[in-house]
Amino acid sequence: MPHYVVGHKIPDSDSICSAIALSYLKTTLGEETVPARLGELSPETLFILDKFGFEQPELKMSYAGESLYIVDHSERTQGPDDIDEATILGIIDHHKLGDITTSTPLECWIRPVGCTNTIIKMMYDFHNVEIPKNIAGAMMCAILSDTVIFKSPTCTTADIKCVEALAEIAGIDDPETLGMEMFKVKSAVEGTPVRDLVLRDFKDFDMNGNLVGIGQLEVIDLAIFDDIKADLEADIAKLKAEGNRHTVLLLLTDIMKEGSEMLVVSDSADITERAYGKATSEGKVWLDGVLSRKKQVVPPLQEAFA
Amino acid sequence: MPHYVVGHKIPDSDSICSAIALSYLKTTLGEETVPARLGELSPETLFILDKFGFEQPELKMSYAGESLYIVDHSERTQGPDDIDEATILGIIDHHKLGDITTSTPLECWIRPVGCTNTIIKMMYDFHNVEIPKNIAGAMMCAILSDTVIFKSPTCTTADIKCVEALAEIAGIDDPETLGMEMFKVKSAVEGTPVRDLVLRDFKDFDMNGNLVGIGQLEVIDLAIFDDIKADLEADIAKLKAEGNRHTVLLLLTDIMKEGSEMLVVSDSADITERAYGKATSEGKVWLDGVLSRKKQVVPPLQEAFA
Incomplete structure (x- = not known):
């Protein structure tokens, strides 16, 4: 049975791209792991997946009896409803520490940086695993989204350096222009209920x-x-x-x-x-x-x- | 005002040695940080501090208004009583995730390994900071203690490799013999209430x-x-x-x-x-x-x- 990686309810680009990036890393390290999502995707996230050739992760709301990694949150209200019946193998997050607890030791990479994907990049570096071009592109877009193209006060030098490194891997010359293109997609509200x-x-x-x-x-x-x-x-x-x-x-x-x-x-x-x-x-x-x-x-x- | 590093109540060797090791790392990185303790030390810990020339960390029970790193636990019952009035900057731990929460983003290094000091060694490596000889010795002893000289089922290959690396830095030829010496001190019960x-x-x-x-x-x-x-x-x-x-x-x-x-x-x-x-x-x-x-x-x- 594969392990899962899942972000928060009402998933944003960071939750989805970090689930994709972490599941690839874990699988490469010999632990079969698949990304999942707790809801429908935003136009911005669909734009990123389309741009880098990814399918939407599996929509999966229930995790009873499963083992999973939690990304981009550590709050019970934001996670799967039946999280108490699952085994949490790890948490990768950049928010305040929430109220999720576990009954066994686990792996937590939590840093006060602008985006979960910046931390996932550290994990790739720690394990010395090469990031595929399309995953690097998706990770980079998630960081540009979470940091509002470096303008957010949550943005750290680690996020900026990470975008530079990922852009080079993905072969993208001008990340900020791609960021603006993404925010234009995000800004579209016409016709949406x-x-x-x-x-x-x-x-x-x-x-x-x-x-x-x-x-x-x-x-x-x-x-x-x-x-x-x-x-x-x-x-x-x-x-x-x-x-x-x-x-x-x-x-x-x-x-x-x-x-x-x-x-x-x-x-x-x-x-x-x-x-x-x-x-x-x-x-x-x-x-x-x-x-x-x-x-x-x-x-x-x-x-x-x- | 310096930041603090503090382990759990009724401190063991891992709580004390990881507080010493982390405060040196943070201070070296430019963040003035001092180790503290939430109680009296055991004969084993006193043996380690004496062997490597350390003073006992400051006995400090109250942290209201202070900023601190928590090591070797993430449970409210095991931490300072007034932890809610303090700012938690980070948690370094190897236990199940407990019920400590924060109101701001923080740094967590939590791994399913045998000892907090094994994780602190990863932090030194991440930041490329050299570990002083005496700190390496204390960290090594804490790992030998927590893993029961590698016999505990909590012991991982990361712990064993870490002891090897620390022993080399500390100039200790036979860590296991030192470990047995330490457990002999730990075994002494005569005359103790x-x-x-x-x-x-x-x-x-x-x-x-x-x-x-x-x-x-x-x-x-x-x-x-x-x-x-x-x-x-x-x-x-x-x-x-x-x-x-x-x-x-x-x-x-x-x-x-x-x-x-x-x-x-x-x-x-x-x-x-x-x-x-x-x-x-x-x-x-x-x-x-x-x-x-x-x-x-x-x-x-x-x-x-x-």
Whole structure:
């Protein structure tokens, strides 16, 4: 029975590309391993897979009785629902340490860098395994996506050096141009149902017993939302009403202006004031310089809930 | 303000030596870091520090407001009591993943190997930092201790290769002879108060909401306990009565015969039968081949409590 590698629910490019890259590495090292996914892929990820000739990983929601590697998260709310019935062989991640625990020793490569694929590259180097050209391309795109083409405050010199090395392997002369092409695909919202946009890159967090959902849409120009912003606001209110979340946030991130407009629905009216020192006006607040959910949005919110 | 490196409560040689080795590495890399300890040292650890010319690390129980690296554990019950008020910069460990969480990204090096110091050696290699002779000696002794001179089922080829490399750096021709010398020090029980023996290498675990304390004494010949076994049994019963533990186990491990006698006090009379398939007789059971708490004792017990 092969082992699996799986990223978080509502998979992003990092979750998918790191699953592909890690399963190739493990298989090369003699441990048959296949990538899987916990949901449908975004247009950006489909663009990457298409560009480098990959099939979509297997859609697999249940892992009871299986052995698996977890990539790009360590939070129970973000992983498979039946993770307790699986054996976790390892975790490769670049987020805060979540609440997944194991009953046996395992392998964890967790680093405060911009992207899981930067860590997977370290693993290839550690094991002295050559990265195939197409896997290097996919890894590189995931890093460009997670670091917002190096603009995110989560980006480290390790990420930049890693992109340079992967670009050379993949034979790509200008990674940043490819990054912009990718973000143009990511920016396309026309014709997409509003709920799909809200959930395109959406993560749930347990904050001191409160369930908090945070979505993010990164685009090249925020004007793209002018016609649908009211619909997005209505839909996150609907999403909150449907479930048991204390707060739902949607970040509309302008990667060129380097900031985010945050749409807020919360049981605590003053939540953004307490977390970010700035109150909402009509359920919205502009947060200048905020590009990273992980580094700039989640930690202050967690403090506010503590 | 320097950063700290601290191992688990009731520190063993791995916790202390890895704190010394990691703090030297981090300081060399430009991040001023000092080793600390959460309790008194065992005769074995004192022997190692004396042999290689180290002072005892600072005794420091409170870390509120500090930044620290955690070594040799990832369980809340085993770490500093006020860990929630500290910033965890990283975790280096070789156990199952425990319930410590963080609110910011961090550095985790967790591997299923026999000793934390084997992982610290990988970190030195990764950063291309030379290991000083005395630190190499202390790291080597910690690995010999944790792997019971390579006899433990937790021992991996990585541990054996690491001892070889460290022995060369430290200029030690015969690591196994030094290991036996160390275990002779460890075997000395005469004149030591019974409670000190019970707690010499004692760890608490949260098993599905039940607090379980497991001590271990590794000796060269189990006969050393003949005169004090009844006192040890009485004392673990007393220890259980004093606190809120569901179960207290004391492993008397014979490293030459390669097995352990387990002394048991538990709210569930059949706990060893359910976990290890063997009932106790008068509160004791011999478990052949069992040398490792981490790999052979904890996981089946966790299953039994699940």
